[in-house]
Amino acid sequence: MLTSTYIHMPRIGQTVEKRIWSSGVRTWNDFMDRKEDIHISKTRKNMVVAGIKESFERLESRDFEFFARTLPNAEHWRAFSEFSGKVAYVDIETTGLSPGNSSITVVGIYDGKDARTYVKGIDLEDIVDVFPEYEFLVTFNGARFDLPFIRSEFPHIEFNHLHADLMYPLRRICLTGGLKKIECDLGISRDEETVGLSGFDAVRLWRQYEGGDDDALELLLKYNREDIINLKTIINLTFPRLIDKKFTECI
DSSP states (O other): OGGGOOTTSTTOOHHHHHHHHHTTOOSHHHHHHHGGGSOSOHHHHHHHHHHHHHHHHHHHTTOHHHHHHHSOGGGGGGGHHHHGGGEEEEEEEESSSOTTTOOEEEEEEEOSSOEEEEETTTTGGGHHHHGGGOSEEEESSIIIIIHHHHHHHOTTSOOOSEEEETHHHHHTTTOOSOHHHHHHHTTOOOOTTTTTOOHHHHHHHHHHHHTTOHHHHHHHHHHHHHHHHHHHHHHHHHHHHHHHHHHHTTO
C-alpha cells in the first residue's frame, strides 16, 4: 500500500491521490509509466514525479523516520508491509487509567516470533534499549493509552517509529469496540484461562502478585502475551480489507 501512496508528498492531498487511483494508476511505477494518462495539472505531475523519486530512495534506504514524519498519523498503517520486518506489537498493563496517577506494571513486545514481557521491579527498564530495535509499532488504542504511559515513565525513549493504532483503521471496515470484541468478530480465540479477562482484571492480578501470589503474575503475563500475539493476527487478517476499502473510496 505504501507504494500506492501519494499523500506524504509535498502539496499532494487526498483529492489528487484519489484522482490518480481513479485513472487506474495505483503504484509509483505505474505513475511513472502512465503519467500522461492522469488528469492532473502538469505542476502536480512534476511534484508527484519528484515525490516518487525521493520515496523510492527513502524506501530503499529503509528510512522509516521519513515516512513516519510525512505520512498522516492515521495512514501509517499503509507502510506495514514494507516495514513489517522490524515490527513490534506492543501492549501494556497498568495500575490504572491515568499516567499521572498510575504506573506501568507490564510491557509486552512481540516481534512476530518471540513475545517478551517486561515487568515492573524486575526488568521493565530494559524497554529503553528495546524500542530502538524496531521501525514500526502496532498497538490497539496505543495512541491514547499505551504510548503516552510509556512516554510519561520513560521520556528518553524516542518514539520516531511508524505507528499503526489499529483501533482507528479497523473502524473503516466496520470493526468497532474493544480489542476482545474485535477478536471475537474475527474468530480469534483465547485460552480458557484468559477468556473474559479485562484491563480491570489486569489491575487485580497485579495487586495479588504484590501480595505474594506468583501465579497471579503468570496469568497476567499470559493475558498480555495473548494481547500482543493477537495484534499480529488481526492486522494480517484485516490488512487486505483495509487496502480494498481505501481504493474503493475513490470509485
